[in-house]
Amino acid sequence: MMSSFNATITVDAKEKTKAIFDSINTDNEFYPENPTKTHMALSEKITISIESDHIPHLRANLNSTLRLIQASYDSIESVKI
Numbered sequence: 001m002m003s004s005f006n007a008t009i010t011v012d013a014k015e016k017t018k019a020i021f022d023s024i025n026t027d028n029e030f031y032p033e034n035p036t037k038t039h040m041a042l043s044e045k046i047t048i049s050i051e052s053d054h055i056p057h058l059r060a061n062l063n064s065t066l067r068l069i070q071a072s073y074d075s076i077e078s079v080k081i
Contacts, residue, residue, distance in 0.1 A: 004051060004052070004053055005051070005052055005053070005054075005055050005058045006049065006050060006051040006052075006058070007049075007050050007058060007062055008047065008048065008049045008050075009046075009047070009048040009050075009062070009065065009066070010045050010046070010047050010048075011045060011046040011048070011069055012044070012045045012046075013046075013073055016072075016073060016076050017042070017044070017045060017046060018042065019072070019076055020046065020069060020072040020073060020076070021040065021042040021046045023068070023072040024040065024046075024048075024065065024068045024069060024072060025040045025042075027068060028040055034061070035052065035054070035057045035061075036050050036051060036052040036057050036058060036061045037050070037051040037052070038050050038051075038061060038065075046069075048065060050062060050065070
């Protein structure tokens, strides 16, 4: 019997939250061969839920998602006027 592993990330980037969501959700939508079940939702904060039967896949997706969030945030900050 396989265990199912899951993680949930909540991100609050204040006024940058929607821009970050649009950036990372696009990447998620166009990756149908993703070995994890990844769901992203936006309200006042971004909620990302990841589920996998294999913990290395879960860890890899978490790392990639966190890097994308950081890259999006840094890109927005770098063009601040």
